[in-house]
Amino acid sequence: MIDILMATFNGGHWLRQQIDSILAQTSPEWRLIIRDDGSADETVRICQEYALRYPEKIRLLVDDCGRLKSGGNFSRLLAQTSRQADYTMFSDQDDVWEPRKIEILLAATQEMEAQHGPAVPILTHSDSQVVDENLHLIAPSLLKYLNRAPNPDVNRLCMELPILGHSVMMNRACKVLGGASVPDGFGSWDWWFPLVAVVFGYIHFVKEPLVRYRRHPSTAILLRGHGLSAYLTRSLRDHHRRVNISLRQCEIFHKIFEDRLDPEHKAFFASVSRIRSASWLMRRVLVVRHRLFKTGFLKTAGVVLAV
Numbered sequence: 001m002i003d004i005l006m007a008t009f010n011g012g013h014w015l016r017q018q019i020d021s022i023l024a025q026t027s028p029e030w031r032l033i034i035r036d037d038g039s040a041d042e043t044v045r046i047c048q049e050y051a052l053r054y055p056e057k058i059r060l061l062v063d064d065c066g067r068l069k070s071g072g073n074f075s076r077l078l079a080q081t082s083r084q085a086d087y088t089m090f091s092d093q094d095d096v097w098e099p100r101k102i103e104i105l106l107a108a109t110q111e112m113e114a115q116h117g118p119a120v121p122i123l124t125h126s127d128s129q130v131v132d133e134n135l136h137l138i139a140p141s142l143l144k145y146l147n148r149a150p151n152p153d154v155n156r157l158c159m160e161l162p163i164l165g166h167s168v169m170m171n172r173a174c175k176v177l178g179g180a181s182v183p184d185g186f187g188s189w190d191w192w193f194p195l196v197a198v199v200f201g202y203i204h205f206v207k208e209p210l211v212r213y214r215r216h217p218s219t220a221i222l223l224r225g226h227g228l229s230a231y232l233t234r235s236l237r238d239h240h241r242r243v244n245i246s247l248r249q250c251e252i253f254h255k256i257f258e259d260r261l262d263p264e265h266k267a268f269f270a271s272v273s274r275i276r277s278a279s280w281l282m283r284r285v286l287v288v289r290h291r292l293f294k295t296g297f298l299k300t301a302g303v304v305l306a307v
Contacts (some may be wrong), residue, residue, distance in 0.1 A: 001029055001087075002029055002030040004089045006092075007035055008037065008039060009070075010040060013041075017042055018094060021097040024099050026102070031058075035080075039070055039124065043093075078175075087169050092213075112124065119173050120173055121200045123171075123204070125167040126206040126210040128166070129142070135212055139178070141209065142213055156293060157198055159292045162194075166211055175193075185243060240307075244307050246292075250269060254270060257269075273292065284304055284307060
């Protein structure tokens with residue numbers, strides 16, 4: 001069984017298309033769990049409608065936890081997933097899944113499990129198409145649009161988020177090791193579970209775009225191009241903030257898993273965890289020594305300057 005987790009908030013305008021695309025999947029072994037975060041539009045009514053129509057497939061989680069925002073909402077959903085679920089996926093409220101998304105990701109994940117064993121954390125992700133609010137194509141590849149590497153090593157994953165949650169399937173071993181919630185201070189589940197997978201298991205990339213990922217005006221900054229003009233619009237203070245968040249996440253990861261890391265990863269995370277308290281020169285030496293780079297010269301230069 002596959003648990004699909006969907007966090008909603010004022011997404012009524014697009015929600016039906018996304019749920020319908022999940023219902024149209026060629027693979028039937030899934031359950032959709034939805035939690036709304038206090039929507040003021042028709043989102044809750046739509047979720048209730050689908051939950052009543054498909055009670056064996058769709059569950060609307062109702063609780064008294066109040067507004068949790070996106071990260072907290074997904075953490076609450078993670079806590080509700082069954083330990084018996086073999087695989088877990090994440091769904092945005094406004095995307096559209098290609099009909100064979102689950103089928104293709106499941107086959108790829110199971111192939112990795114056949115190679116390495118089901119007790120090893122496996123995280124599989126695909127590319128996505130970037131579309132506008134009316135599903136008109138903007139870019140055929142989200143990863144190329146963002147200039148991100150699809151198979152990051154631990155060094156790059158510490159500094160850059162190349163994997164977005166809407167494209168992911170993870171096996172039970174990855175979900176159990178990552179825990180029922182994202183640790184406090186960690187940016188998002190998109191970053192947490194890939195880091196767990198790359199350190200303790202494997203990340204596998206499916207090149208085929210399996211999601212139509214909507215680009216709204218509110219996400220235009222997130223999904224803007226990464227050329228010189230876009231890069232120069234960001235202040236050094238913003239780069240420093242982003243690098244500081246990344247390094248703090250490494251410290252959290254090291255603290256949680258220190259006793260479970262192999263010697264190589266233990267030494268790596270222990271050294272990276274000292275960067276923020278090091279001198280101006282040593283911070284830059286450690287960044288270069290551990291290759292804490294991003295994709296592209298300009299973004300890497302921003303890390304070195306801002307650390």
